[in-house]
Amino acid sequence: MSTAQDITPELVTERLRHVVADLLEMNPAELDPDVPLSAYGIDSMTSSVLAGDLEKWCGVQLPPDASLGRLTLTEAADEVVTALARAPRPPQPTKER
Secondary structure (H helix, E strand, O other): OOOOOOOOHHHHHHHHHHHHHHHHHOOHHHOOOOEHHHHHHOOOHHHHHHHHHHHHHOOOOOOOOOHHOOOHHHHHHHHHHHHHHHHOOOOOOOOOO
């Protein structure tokens, strides 16, 4: 699992590109990051699979009504990074003196 500070839109785009390519049995290079995922057949069911993968990978919890299929890879990545930025951060450990 990656930490929120390490997550960039580019990193999320690549993660999604590979996960979608695996689901669709495609070469990741064939997925255009600026084409809506619905053009590749991503629907609400597949969106929930993608959201579950993202949650396991980086801890992001997208809204239950989030439909990644209507977004491009780039837009989905921006949504993930925005959700991570809004998420409460765990308390930082304090140094004992």
